[in-house]
Amino acid sequence: MKNIKNIFYVGMLALCTMSFTACSDEETYDFPGDPYNHVYLQDKGGTFTFVHTPISSISTLDLTLPLYCNHRVTSNFIAKVEVDNSLVAAYNEENNTEYAEIPVSSLVMENTEIRFEQGGLMSVNELHITTNEAINELRDVNGYLIPIRITAVEGENCKIVDKMSTTYVIVNVKEDTDNIYDDAADELVTGTLVSDRSGWTAIVPDGADAQAMFTESDDYWSGRASAAGEELPVIINFGKPYTFDGISASYLYYGYYTYASWTKSSKIEISGDGTTWEEVGILSNTNIIQVFYAPVTAQYLRITVPAPSSSWSSASFSCGNFNIYAK
Template identity: 35%
Template sequence: MKSRKNLFYIGMFALCGIGLAACGDDEGYDVYGDPFNRVYIQGGSNTYKIVQTPISTVSNLDFKWPAKCSKKADGTIKVVVEVDNSLISAYNEEHGTVFEAMPAGAIVLENAEMTIPAGERVVADTVRVRLTDDSNVLSTLKSEKGYIIPLRLVSAEGANSQLSTNMIEPTFLTITVTEDNMNHEATEYTGTGTLVADQSGWIATTNGTVETWYDPIESIFDGDYQTGCYITQSSGELQLDVDMGKAYSFEGIKMTYNGYDSSTWDYAEVGAFTSGMTVSTSDNGTDWKLQGEIDRSTAACVFYAPLTARYIRISVPNTGGWYGATLECGVFNVYAK
């Protein structure tokens, strides 16, 4: 019994010793906070687009980047942000890209010098990046490599502030450029071109499967919308390539099939173009140039400016479903000048 009591007392003394040691450590150790109000900004990357058409330049670039501080400011804090193109090379190397610096004259950097008011933790005037409104400058932004705008937090001054040591990563705005010659306002072809009367020698090929319960693919050149082919592609994008045998100058493409007209409750010639399809052209059947993307169901895609090409490619995205990507086509022709 004594041995058990002795063990009990020894254990209690040991616990008391640990507690006293801990109390001694607490009394002899002070934790000092950061004496500075740290200014920080969250880095990252954002992707934007520039679309060049023959009549305008369209972009969705409009970026805001608010700076913050770790605690309420005792007074006014001035924060400066800048575009730092010296970061582009390292970014391209890390990501395997070839982005070019955006020309300085194309960038509008609003509120590059921001202010965090006294008593606040966020700037009152957030930095904003957009493109210039000068159409002459915008029309020159056509790099196939794309552009990049690296933004960096440069300094913070006032009210005992300093830049954060671990939350000042730069942010990168990447911009891809595409050319779109498609007139999205046109609901039908109203130009002076005429459909090619003799399509003999035209050849259509596809990476999909021409279903045998419809007509052969060559039927799309007979001018009769009631005959036609049905093409499916179970994996990936479906492509219909047309070789017209020679180069034509044309303002639009007609593509229709024998479909259902909900206004008449009967079958009729309806548009085969649907939203998401893209149109590309080529001079040699190997090097393709994207002309634009269809954004609605229509019987004709119309271009801002006439094209001259021998080959046309219609690409259909794969949206899943039983057959994957599909295309029903009864008539394919161009409005030649």
């Protein structure tokens, strides 16, 4: 009887050992018994924009894209990626779109050979895509589609997951008639607010002291056009030339509420001598921060507030904290 019980216990121990081994295999591989490193792309292509202005062309395309493995890499290998324009037509047909193919020569592609190292779940380097000066010619109103595809893997026990080997990047194209963003773009300003504005002066129609425009206190300057139906020009002299890519204007009302100084459709101009003026753009919004597509260099800035539509009111401007985002 003891022998029978011993055989029973030995058998149960063997079954438990086999079960433990199977569980360990499932933790190591997505598919039990499959030793391959399956490589794939997550669908994170994203949407970007090319903006063409009279001054320059700007691209928001700055894509960083890693690759992934279905389990911890068993041995080092390389995956290769490329832009595959042969996929554009099929994408358009399936999604009822009309995106154009982007010339690969207009793209700057870094790290098209993606490295995986043993023990990792994600590549140790990432594909990086930006544009070059050829963006000036990329003006198709339908926008562009950039299909990014894993084309090959080099190393032992590597496979591409075919259904997850491609991601798509969409680039919209916009034409803007001036150098000021139409919509809020605070996060795109790259300059830094000027800390010392002691040498700045403001020139206003009534000759009043408007130095309160350059403080951060409760005080502010407020002025109106001399008559109803007239524009109100406000000129700011920085005392020296600055290069800047944004302007900010606000005032603190009764010490509690911060308001933007801007009136929609105000004209922004710059000058090097205070005599010859160059238009930067017309304001399409009244956000405190107005951002330029491309930096400008000037010593003078002129704000022209438009005349109100009503015949009984006059153009006005209130400001207690005017500043620029200097480069």
